Amino acid sequence: METNSNSFYKKILDAVFFREIWDAMKVTFKHMLHRPMTFEYPREKRTIPDAHRGALGLLRYDDGKERCVGCDLCEAACPSRCIKVISEEDKSLPLQRYATEFYIDITKCVFCGYCVEACPVNALAMTKLYEFSTHDKRTLLFDKERLYDIGERYIDDAKKYLYAHNQEKEGEESIAYRYHFPVPVEKSQDS
Numbered sequence: 632m633e634t635n636s637n638s639f640y641k642k643i644l645d646a647v648f649f650r651e652i653w654d655a656m657k658v659t660f661k662h663m664l665h666r667p668m669t670f671e672y673p674r675e676k677r678t679i680p681d682a683h684r685g686a687l688g689l690l691r692y693d694d695g696k697e698r699c700v701g702c703d704l705c706e707a708a709c710p711s712r713c714i715k716v717i718s719e720e721d722k723s724l725p726l727q728r729y730a731t732e733f734y735i736d737i738t739k740c741v742f743c744g745y746c747v748e749a750c751p752v753n754a755l756a757m758t759k760l761y762e763f764s765t766h767d768k769r770t771l772l773f774d775k776e777r778l779y780d781i782g783e784r785y786i787d788d789a790k791k792y793l794y795a796h797n798q799e800k801e802g803e804e805s806i807a808y809r810y811h812f813p814v815p816v817e818k819s820q821d822s
């Protein structure tokens with residue numbers, strides 16, 4: 632009985648002194664003293680981690696040769712079915728193939744990175760590029776030219792992504808990244 636009357640008086644005092652308002656103001660004043668946690672995007676930008684899964688890019692070897700051998704493994708690994716690779720044999724190098732066309736429908740991409748993991752020659756990598764919003768959805772079907780352009784412009788991001796996902800130290804040359812085609816064995820004149 633006494634407890635009921637106590638809570639009744641407490642409610643009256645809370646109402647008279649606007650206790651809820653003071654509690655709310657206390658939280659507001661406390662946060663006024665904190666550093667702001669929001670960024671004023673696009674003027675301010677977050678630091679993107681190396682393992683960030685941003686736009687995909689196609690990579691070349693240091694001599695400019697395309698890494699992609701058109702094997703379709705990325706297409707097979709993609710859960711969103713947003714990759715299309717059309718390949719053919721390189722006439723100048725028998726048994727070697729290259730992608731004549733390469734498309735990624737970035738509107739369907741879920742940025743899982745499976746395609747990068749599936750690629751046997753590290754021809755694909757993700758970059759820190761995330762600003763490609765547009766009013767025209769058709770421009771989000773990235774073709775081979777655009778993918779190589781992203782790979783070229785964001786090569787440092789791409790390398791860092793591959794290092795991060797190979798669990799190697801930053802700056803250390805990745806063995807996987809340095810992959811080169813095996814040199815064909817010349818037939819001996821005697822045989």
Ligand code: SF4
Pocket residue numbers: 708709710711712713714735739740741742743744745746747
């Ligand atoms: S990141 Fe995932 S969804 Fe996007 S293209 Fe690669 S495999 Fe497909």
Ligand code: SF4
Pocket residue numbers: 698699700701702703704705706716730749750751752753754755
């Ligand atoms: S990007 Fe890699 S996995 Fe995809 S077709 Fe080219 S070589 Fe094969």
